[in-house]
Amino acid sequence: MLDVSGLGHTYGSGDKAHTAVGEVSFTVEPGELVCIVGPSGCGKSTLLRCVAGLLEPSKGSVSLHGNAVSGVPDDLAVVFQDYSRSLLPWRTVAGNVEFPLRDRGLSKAQRRDRVAEALSWVGLSKAAGKHPWQLSGGMQQRVCIARALAYRPALMLMDEPFASVDAQTRADLEDLVLKVREEADMTVLLVTHDIDESVYLADRVLVLSGSPSTVVETLKVDLPGPRDQITTRGSETFVRLRTEVAQLIRH
Ligand SMILES: Nc1ncnc2c1ncn2[C@@H]1O[C@H](COP(=O)(O)OP(=O)(O)OP(=O)(O)O)[C@@H](O)[C@H]1O
Numbered sequence: 001m002l003d004v005s006g007l008g009h010t011y012g013s014g015d016k017a018h019t020a021v022g023e024v025s026f027t028v029e030p031g032e033l034v035c036i037v038g039p040s041g042c043g044k045s046t047l048l049r050c051v052a053g054l055l056e057p058s059k060g061s062v063s064l065h066g067n068a069v070s071g072v073p074d075d076l077a078v079v080f081q082d083y084s085r086s087l088l089p090w091r092t093v094a095g096n097v098e099f100p101l102r103d104r105g106l107s108k109a110q111r112r113d114r115v116a117e118a119l120s121w122v123g124l125s126k127a128a129g130k131h132p133w134q135l136s137g138g139m140q141q142r143v144c145i146a147r148a149l150a151y152r153p154a155l156m157l158m159d160e161p162f163a164s165v166d167a168q169t170r171a172d173l174e175d176l177v178l179k180v181r182e183e184a185d186m187t188v189l190l191v192t193h194d195i196d197e198s199v200y201l202a203d204r205v206l207v208l209s210g211s212p213s214t215v216v217e218t219l220k221v222d223l224p225g226p227r228d229q230i231t232t233r234g235s236e237t238f239v240r241l242r243t244e245v246a247q248l249i250r251h
Helices: 044-051 093-103 108-121 137-150 167-184 195-201 236-250
Strands: 002-011 018-028 033-037 059-064 076-079 155-159 187-192 204-208 213-220
Touching: 002 044, 018 044, 018 059, 033 044, 033 167, 033 195, 044 155, 044 187, 076 137, 093 108, 093 137, 108 137, 108 167, 137 167, 167 187, 167 195, 187 195, 195 236, 204 236, 213 236
Parallel strands: 018 213, 033 187, 033 204, 076 155, 155 187
Antiparallel strands: 002 018, 002 059, 204 213
16 A cells, blocks of 8 residues: 655755655555654654655655655545644534545535544544543544544554553553554554554554664564453563564664
8 A cells, every 4th residue: 555665864955964764665555554663863753754745755755555645645644743733723623523524525414424433433422512622632632533534544644643641541542543443444654662552553563773764674563453451561472572672773
C-alpha cells in the first residue's frame, strides 16, 4: 500500500544544512500496523510529515497505492500528538468529527452515520454535543482518532499520538487503536519514541538510527492476539523483543 524508497530530508542549506533523515526505505502492506521507533531527534516526525505529503523530501519518493505522493493525498489521515491544537474549539465533538467529511461526496445522512459509528468506536457517543474544551486530554485525543476513523482513510498516520496523556489513558488509547484497527480494518503507521509501546502495538517495528537516520532493522512482532496490557507485556516474547529494540537503538 505504502512504498517509501530512498527517502531523505535536509533542513536548510549551506552552512546551516541539517540532514534529519539520511536514507530510509520501507513498505507497509494493507491491514498492517507498523511502528517507527528511534532515538529522540532522529527524524521520526520529519519522516512522517514526508509520508503525509506535508513536507517535500529532499530525496527519494513516497507512493500510496502506486501513486507518487505530492501534497496531502485524499486517502490519508494524520493524528498528531498535540490534540488541543488539532480540534476546532467552536465546533462540537460531532462537528469536529464531521468536518473533514464535507469534501468526501457523502450525503448528510451518510455523514451523520459515519460520525455516530466513529464516536461509538472510541466510546464517546454521549459526548457528541460537547465542545473539546469540556473534555479531558484523553477524550480530546479520542475525538482526533474518531475524526481520522470517520474519514476512512486507506492509511492512518499517527505521530506520537499518546505522548501528552497520563500513563493509564495511554494504555487505554493503545488498546483502543488495536480494537478499532480490527473493527475498521485499518492500515496504520505510528511513530513513537516508546520502545514498549512500539512492540505492544505493532505487527512490525522499524528501528531508526540516530540522525541522519537510516533503518537499522525491521523486526516482525510475533506476539499472539488479542494483546493484553498485563499478560502480553509480561510474556517472554515481549521482553525479548523490547530488549532487542533497545539494543538496536543504543548502537
Ligand atoms: N523545521 C525545521 N527546521 C530545521 N530543523 C528542523 C525542523 N524540524 C525538525 N528539525 C530538526 O530535525 C531533526 C529531526 O527532528 P524530528 O522532529 O523529525 O525528530 P523526532 O525523531 O521526531 O524527534 P522527537 O523524538 O524528539 O520528537 C532535529 O534535529 C530537529 O531539530
